[in-house]
Amino acid sequence: MPHQPTRRTVLHSMAAGVGVIAFDPLARSWVTAPAGPRSADTAGNGLAGVPKLDGTLLTDPASRAADADDFGHSVHRLPAAVLRPGSVADIVAMVRFCNTHHIQVAARGQGHGTNGQAQVAGGLVIETAPLDAIGPVRPGAAGTGTVSVGAGAVWSAVVQATLAHGLTPPVFTDYLELSVGGTLSVGGLGGQSHRYGAQVDTVTALQVVTGAGELVSCSPTRRPDLFRAVLAGLGQCAVIVSATLRLVTAPTSVRHFLLPYTDLATYLDDQRRLARDGRFAYVEGSIAPDATGAFTGYVIEATAYGPPAGPEPDDTALLRGLRYDRSGAVTAETLGYFDFLDRLAPGVAALEAAGFWAWAHPWLNLLLPGDRAAALAGTLLDRMAGQDTGPGGVVLLYPLSAARLHTPLLRMPDDPVPYLFAVLWTLDPADPAAVAARAAANHAAYETVRAAGGTQYPVGTIPMSAADWRHQYGRAWAEFTAAKRRYDPRGLLAPGQHVFPA
Numbered sequence: 271m272p273h274q275p276t277r278r279t280v281l282h283s284m285a286a287g288v289g290v291i292a293f294d295p296l297a298r299s300w301v302t303a304p305a306g307p308r309s310a311d312t313a314g315n316g317l318a319g320v321p322k323l324d325g326t327l328l329t330d331p332a333s334r335a336a337d338a339d340d341f342g343h344s345v346h347r348l349p350a351a352v353l354r355p356g357s358v359a360d361i362v363a364m365v366r367f368c369n370t371h372h373i374q375v376a377a378r379g380q381g382h383g384t385n386g387q388a389q390v391a392g393g394l395v396i397e398t399a400p401l402d403a404i405g406p407v408r409p410g411a412a413g414t415g416t417v418s419v420g421a422g423a424v425w426s427a428v429v430q431a432t433l434a435h436g437l438t439p440p441v442f443t444d445y446l447e448l449s450v451g452g453t454l455s456v457g458g459l460g461g462q463s464h465r466y467g468a469q470v471d472t473v474t475a476l477q478v479v480t481g482a483g484e485l486v487s488c489s490p491t492r493r494p495d496l497f498r499a500v501l502a503g504l505g506q507c508a509v510i511v512s513a514t515l516r517l518v519t520a521p522t523s524v525r526h527f528l529l530p531y532t533d534l535a536t537y538l539d540d541q542r543r544l545a546r547d548g549r550f551a552y553v554e555g556s557i558a559p560d561a562t563g564a565f566t567g568y569v570i571e572a573t574a575y576g577p578p579a580g581p582e583p584d585d586t587a588l589l590r591g592l593r594y595d596r597s598g599a600v601t602a603e604t605l606g607y608f609d610f611l612d613r614l615a616p617g618v619a620a621l622e623a624a625g626f627w628a629w630a631h632p633w634l635n636l637l638l639p640g641d642r643a644a645a646l647a648g649t650l651l652d653r654m655a656g657q658d659t660g661p662g663g664v665v666l667l668y669p670l671s672a673a674r675l676h677t678p679l680l681r682m683p684d685d686p687v688p689y690l691f692a693v694l695w696t697l698d699p700a701d702p703a704a705v706a707a708r709a710a711a712n713h714a715a716y717e718t719v720r721a722a723g724g725t726q727y728p729v730g731t732i733p734m735s736a737a738d739w740r741h742q743y744g745r746a747w748a749e750f751t752a753a754k755r756r757y758d759p760r761g762l763l764a765p766g767q768h769v770f771p772a
Contacts, residue, residue: 291303292319292320293367293373294318295316298350299350302329318370321364323356324355325356327352328351328354334348334350334351337352337389341381342384342630342631343631344385344702345766346386349393350373350392350393351393353395353396356400358479358511362479362484362485365762366482368393368762369482373762374390374765375395376388376389376764377396379421380399382452384729384730385730387766398420398449400422401420401421401451401511403512405417405419407432413578413579414437414516414517415432415435415517416515417431417517421511421513423449424446428515432517433520435517436519437517437519438519438520440466440472441458441460441462443458444460444461444614446611446612446615450510451510454473454476454502455504456502456728457502457677457680458470459690459727461554464553464669464687465551465671467674467676470501470677474514475489476510476514478508478510480496480507480508480757495756498677498678498749501679504679504728505763506758507754508757522606523576524583525583525602526573526601527571527588528569529594529600530569530594530600532568534648537667538667541555542687544592545669545687549587552573553570553572553669555569555570555571556665557569562655563657570594571668573610583604585602626660626661626696629660629697629698630699631694631697632697633695634695634715635729635730635732636724637670637726638691638724639683640688642722642723642724645722646719653711660698663693666691666694667690669687670682671686672688679746683723684723709733710733716738720741728767734768734769
């Protein structure tokens with residue numbers, strides 16, 4: 271059953287006072303009229319009438335300008351129109367219309383891209399936020415289940431709905447206010463990935479609108495080539511409209527640790543040990559600069575789930591054999607499960623209140639082969655010495671498990687325990703030269719990692735050439751290219767990613 275918008279989002283979309291009634295193929299422009307019955311006859315005058323929609327097609331300056339920005343706040347591509355769908359049928363109708371008239375299309379969830387990934391100059395942006403329905407939750411055997419959710423639902427709302435049944439999605443990104451469709455388009459990595467894989471690895475079925483305007487259900491056994499091309503496929507072959515997610519038993523509380531380290535190699539070795547032995551459900555880590563500006567402050571963040579998802583946490587057993595600095599600031603606390611998942615919310619609210627959320631975010635996200643993680647991370651951290659990551663900026667370095675990562679387009683180094691290295695820069699947008707220099711430095715870092723067998727996690731700001739993308743996808747490139755030709759034959763979808771040149 272297609273996921274429809276909630277009543278709230280439908281009413282929001284009906285608030286606009288001007289609607290689009292036609293497209294002029296010669297002028298490549300939209301024709302508007304006051305909302306209500308169409309007052310202009312488009313037949314016979316060379317105009318193409320817009321399909322009847324349940325939602326709203328907008329061309330007002332404010333709507334277009336909002337979708338010409340993203341969380342990166344450094345790339346701005348102005349669309350010609352914005353679709354706020356009132357139904358999945360609206361997306362089908364408009365993608366077909368765009369096919370007929372060669373209009374490029376980008377799907378936008380929460381706009382959390384950092385480099386214009388969900389933008390399209392002169393094209394149509396489809397806002398998926400109205401597709402935010404959640405449910406029903408279907409409990410299964412032995413504390414498992416599934417839930418079907420709209421692509422526009424944010425993960426905080428999804429987990430709150432599933433917790434009412436004692437269940438939870440297995441994997442979360444650290445920031446919960448991202449859309450399901452958005453994170454499934456890139457992969458969705460988090461501290462639970464060493465145990466459960468990426469968010470894309472927990473999807474059992476999808477409903478999508480292909481670039482040809484077909485509404486298709488797909489899964490590992492039904493249209494599996496499309497299923498593989500959509501998960502972590504950067505929106506290249508289809509627009510996700512809903513997903514069915516696997517659920518596991520949720521704990522009521524967790525035991526949360528912050529463990530300081532003074533040596534990079536020891537920090538990485540202990541993280542690798544935790545990724546392999548599974549004593550913690552969540553393992554991440556961060557690196558902070560010391561008084562001299564050198565990045566030498568290593569902290570492992572680890573969380574054990576309590577009943578009914580796991581045994582009662584035992585600090586002695588959980589910390590046994592770990593070589594953290596016992597003279598440092600060790601934190602151990604018991605938190606409610608949702609409080610743990612949503613622990614970034616107060617910090618985000620503070621950044622928003624101070625205006626820093628609107629600063630530029632030219633983030634760097636790389637995937638390092640585990641056997642070279644110490645050398646590569648050391649090189650990258652040395653290059654960053656003395657540089658301020660900015661308000662709220664952070665350096666992350668934590669392990670994954672290749673045995674849990676099964677999605678072909680989520681490209682990983684060939685290593686059993688790869689590492690995610692991420693620098694979440696926050697820079698003053700009033701200095702565009704500094705932002706551009708950071709993007710160039712990010713690409714240089716990517717080249718260093720690529721030469722050592724690493725890849726990038728494509729959520730950040732790394733300018734990529736066509737050759738870069740072919741190298742990124744490696745042996746998956748041929749199947750990805752074939753799926754693009756099959757499901758988006760006019761090459762209209764997600765041009766802001768620059769994966770397939772026009």
